[in-house]
Amino acid sequence: MNVITCENVWKTFHRRTGQKLFRDHLASWFGGGGGGPHAFHALKGVSFQVADGESVAVIGSNGAGKSTLLSLVTGLTQPDRGSIRIRGRVAALLELGSGFHPDLTGRENIFLNAALLGFTEKQTRGMFDAIVDFSGVKDFIDEPLRTYSSGMGVRLAFSVAVNVDPDVLIVDEVLAVGDQDFQAKCHDRIRNFRRAGKTFLCVSHNKQVLLELCDRAVWLDHGEVVMCGKIEDVLEAYQGRAALPK
Amino acid sequence: MWRGEYRFLLKNLILKDFRVRYRNMSLGVFWSLLNPLIMLGVYTFVFTRIFTTSTPHWAVFILCGMVPFNFFALAWSAGTTSMIDNASLIKRVPVPREIVPITSVLSNCLHLLIQIALLLLVAMLSGITANLTWIWLPVVWILEVIFVCGLALFFAAVNVYVRDTRYVVESATLVLFWLVPIIYDFSMIPPQYRDIYQYNPLAALILAMREILLSARPPSHVLLEKLAAVSLLSFSLGWMVFHRLKNRFYDYL
Incomplete structure (x- = not known):
């Protein structure tokens, strides 16, 4: 199938x-558009x-x-x-942190991002601790995102996304994130996802x-x-x- | 494609707008009060010291015009640029696109509520007592929000394709300030122009508010019907145009 x-x-x-x-x-509205020299x-x-x-x-x-x-x-x-x-x-991860705002705290960004990815409020509260644990930025969770190092920001974004539990996961070149330990954790997560029989489509170099x-x-x-x-x-x-x- | 919870998404988007707007300001939410208060002071000086006015309850009269107009101007222009301001979302997250302009209008409602509170406070301070006709206030406000949502949907969609739209909106707002009875009263308009005014939903709203607050009369049925018809028409037209244009947003943002 x-x-x-x-x-x-x-x-x-x-x-x-x-x-x-x-x-x-x-011209393109009334003339049908399409093709053209450009x-x-x-x-x-x-x-x-x-x-x-x-x-x-x-x-x-x-x-x-x-x-x-x-x-x-x-x-x-x-x-x-x-x-x-x-x-x-389908859940797609085409760019890390799209929807993250630097002036919001880590906590507020998690909620916003989860809502954007299609989670309900209940689901988000349920997985909040897991997301924070996975990201490893617990001490800074109530600080604005702009005070984070770039690595921390990306880790937080990825942590929200890997908690998505869709039938199909689509990922665009965002797998090379964070340090070696964090990458190992991410790959583990994707292997588990695959073991659960889910479908995976990705772009990577x-x-x-x-x-x-x-x-x-x-x-x-x-x-x-x-x-x-x-x-x-x-x-x-x-x-x-x-x-x-x- | 997107099967999330609309209410949760809307809440978080509005909270984001609100936090981003006020967090880095030392006066925070007070700006929502300060702005109309400063303008009220300026108008009061101009119209009581330079021109002379005999309008009773001058402050309430002018706020009845300013509060709806401020909301209209801010929400309309924020709605118009909302798709471009949120381009990174539109291009990367499959959220329903309609939610973006609607959010920008609704987050201006918080601002509006603060100003309405100020208006009602000023009304009571100047000796107008709260009465039953006030229950019409939320009705006309909701109609205005629906009307502005329709405008925002329409202009947000068009602005993606024709970026000059936002400047058209900005200029139209400046013109409207004078063409809507904000600093003058509906009764001062020469009869031959009155019919045109009646078709302006913003003018109708201001008229309705002055009826309710200054004359303690509920707005007339004709006025309410016109306002409701224009609001629903604006919303459905905005929605249809948005729907028609949204498939190519990705390519143009």
Whole structure:
């Protein structure tokens, strides 16, 4: 049974988006928009499936479309063509501390972040101590976040997120967080998550992490799937890519 | 996609706005009182020393105009920029997008409640006694909040695509200050312009508040019906436009 199914997914961005003028908007609203000379295709017909309980990595060089793909799977934006189907509850960790505010204390940030991730008040109170213990910043929990060291802030953010108990966990390059001890704790947490039969989709550039946590990999290049298969095979091919003639 | 608890999320977002706004100020919440008090002082000087006014209960009269207008202006402009101010949330967390502009309006309500308390206090100090018509006050206030939520949804969505929108809103607020009976009374408007005023929900609200507080009369049915109709229309229109535009927010933020 597939948990994530992507079929021929296209995603197009417009390069001039930033300073688009009013008349361009009028033209695109009334003229149907699409394409145009400033279109940039981030994903060009990407298809892949993730089965229940599988752990899949998305690899590729910068700008290959990995983060766009994760955003689409998370439901932050819609594909221009093709379809994405998800079964079960998804939790995404696309950037640590999005939603954290430096003027709020650690405690207030935990509550805010938990609410954003979709927890109820009761659940949040229930897991509050576990989050604080996991983060190891107990002594500073009532201090504003701006007084934290950057490592402490990231650890707190990660601690809230790893307490998410979804059916599908999506993680974008945030696994290399904190010191060695903390990383070991995080990897333990993800291994437990996998042992519980949950589905895992991640982006990472760290070979060790990928080999340890993933079964399969999808290799993206310039918005297209180059290769899809066992993690070892794909990583090997990906590393040998420089030798390949373009 | 997002299956959390709306009430819990809304509460935390509003608390965040409130804490962030007041925590680093030494006077904190008193700014919400200080601002209208200073303005009240300035208007009182101008209208009793420079121009002369014979309006009874001058302070209540002017606060009836200022309090709703301040809320309207602040909530409208905060709502308009809310999607851009919270771009990091929109791009990274799949929370329902509607909650962002609505939160920015509701967190201004705390500010509003403080100012309403000030208004009622001033009313009682100047000899107006609390009476049963005051129960209409929450009704007209809730209608205004609904109206502003609709505006915030609409302008927040448009501002994502056309960033100049916030400046249009800022200028419109300045113009509105003079076009809404804040420092003058509805009865001073020449008859040929009155009909236009009647369609302005902000003017209707101020009129209703003056009826309630200064004349101890409940607002007229026609006025309430118009206010309710415009508020609901604004909200549903804002909601529809927001819904229509939200799919591409990610690409434009």
